[in-house]
Amino acid sequence: MRIHWHRRDLRTADNRALAAAAGDGPVLPVFVFDPDVLQYASPPRVAFLLAALDSLQESYRERGSDLYTAEGDPAEVLPGIADEHGVDELFWNHDYTGLSQERDERVRAALDDAGIAHEAFHDALHHEPGTITTNDGDPYSVFSYFGDKWLDREKAEPYPDPDGNALADIDRESLPTIHELGFDEPSANIPDASTEAARDRLDTFCDDGITEYDEGREYPADEGTSRLSQDRNYGTIGVREVTERVDEAREAADEDERDGIDAYRRELAFGEFFAHVLFYNPELVVENYKSYENPIDWRDDDGELRAWKEGTTGYPIVDAGMRQLREEAYMHNRVRMIVASFLTKDLMLDWREGYTHFRERLVDHDTANDNGNWQWAASTGTDAQPYFRVFNPMTQGEKYDPDADYIKTYVPELDDADPETIHSWNELDDEERESAAPDYPAPICEHGERREEAIAMFERARGEG
């Protein structure tokens, strides 16, 4: 008997380690609720995890098997399950964060002690760390070169979904509830979590959206993106299956439409780039990638941090984004960039405050992508936004949400205001604001002044101030 240990691969289809284990089954599928991982979790992600596990369990049950779940340190729990079921080999797919790598090291040692064989597979990325490097063999710190190589490489086909004959004949009880795991129900609406739901999202996007992705992805009021990030992060769908479907759409598209599809493929590469960066630099979870001569003198301002979190800064696009995050545990990418720039450059608050808030709120939080993007916005990351390039939240709002549809969806206080008023909110006097939208706050800071101060803050860090 073999165990397949599910972690961030909550599916049976296109699952490399599971397919390998099933090649010489029977396979006992296992998931372990690990307190070390759960301490960094949050209600939206635990809710999504439990729903995805429920669907995974159901798909095993339909094949006459079940999902074996346990709670505790995997290094202790897994050898026990293996012993109980006469398992001689354990399979899993790699995870690339520092925390996972340390845990896997301990699990390997425990299995070695117990005389149980084990094998780990690269599954979550098309191209694992170490396979896309500079000509000298070093990891890339600039995305564009990495992206070109990533796009040129051949991609593997999806792995087969095991049938019931390859699975252990077991019968288990139901999953724990979110409260039993120590979390409250999320206040945000969470997307459906299953391989079917992920496939539906992928189909919808490939049938309608992907060919205009290069433009459409920038406008938060439009449904121009795939909404697959939580599925990629929890593995409810495999990367090869996504690429196969995207390639089909590309085959059917004409020359112009392929630009949109290629832009999407490049974003997939971007996600893998950040996974490589974190793999080689696990300390980035808490430390800057880019070193400055002096420490960056981030401000400390609880009131402004609270206004940012609550979406009451008086900058409409920022507030809309922060409220979308609260209501949906999600935020559009363009708006994530705007709110991250606002926190780090207008409010001059440490990117770690923003990263932690996103980690607690996003259903699609992924250490590598969250951290890589926050450090990009804060001018501390790989290939980061130069410190002197500061997004203007008003012109960003006007350009990417010209009719203020996105803003009005999340900021009802501005419902009766026209787009021009909304996009010049920072230039109005108190009386004009009072008459246009009496319940919406005045800006908490002046963008032009803060931009100068932020540049000066970075120049001091560079030893130039």
Ligand SMILES: Cc1cc2nc3c(=O)[nH]c(=O)nc-3n(C[C@H](O)[C@H](O)[C@H](O)COP(=O)(O)OP(=O)(O)OC[C@H]3O[C@@H](n4cnc5c(N)ncnc54)[C@H](O)[C@@H]3O)c2cc1C
């Ligand atoms: C400050 C900030 C924090 C972010 N935190 C996360 C996070 O925790 N988890 C996460 O998955 N993404 C994060 N992103 C990246 C991006 O915003 C989301 O992946 C995207 O909005 C998810 O929606 P989607 O699946 O519809 O995206 P789509 O536009 O359909 O993108 C498809 C896929 O491409 C990848 N991708 C897209 N944009 C980016 C990007 N900017 N960087 C890296 N990969 C990208 C993702 O894997 C995504 O699922 C963050 C971006 C910023 C600016």
